[in-house]
Amino acid sequence: MSVRCPYCDLRGDRATVHQHLVEAHGDRLGFSWHERSGYAIATVTCPLCGANWDQPIRKARRDPGFLEEFAYEIRLVLFDLLLHHLRGEHREGEWGGAR
Ligand SMILES: [Zn+2]
Numbered sequence: 003m004s005v006r007c008p009y010c011d012l013r014g015d016r017a018t019v020h021q022h023l024v025e026a027h028g029d030r031l032g033f034s035w036h037e038r039s040g041y042a043i044a045t046v047t048c049p050l051c052g053a054n055w056d057q058p059i060r061k062a063r064r065d066p067g068f069l070e071e072f073a074y075e076i077r078l079v080l081f082d083l084l085l086h087h088l089r090g091e092h093r094e095g096e097w098g099g100a101r
């Protein structure tokens with residue numbers, strides 16, 4: 003089944019688009035710090051409906067180097083959630099025109 007990248011016009015099978023998201027759109031993830039516990043939280047937001055998911059990264063407590071160390075792993079997990087959501091909530095034909 004062919005899917006389209008929600009951020010650009012790239013189209014391919016799920017694995018291809020997943021890899022593309024990780025490599026090309028990592029800057030779409032947001033990062034924040036959990037106030038009380040101090041661990042990092044990565045957030046991905048659906049560009050179509052604004053739904054978002056948080057992924058706590060407990061290994062990355064206020065470590066400025068965590069992005070390099072965990073970025074790839076974090077992106078894999080969060081973009082997988084996004085792809086799952088896009089497939090379930092947004093039908094393929096409705097993706098056109100999304101930015
Ligand atoms: Zn893209």
Ligand SMILES: [Zn+2]
Nearest residue numbers: 048050051053
């Ligand atoms: Zn959505």
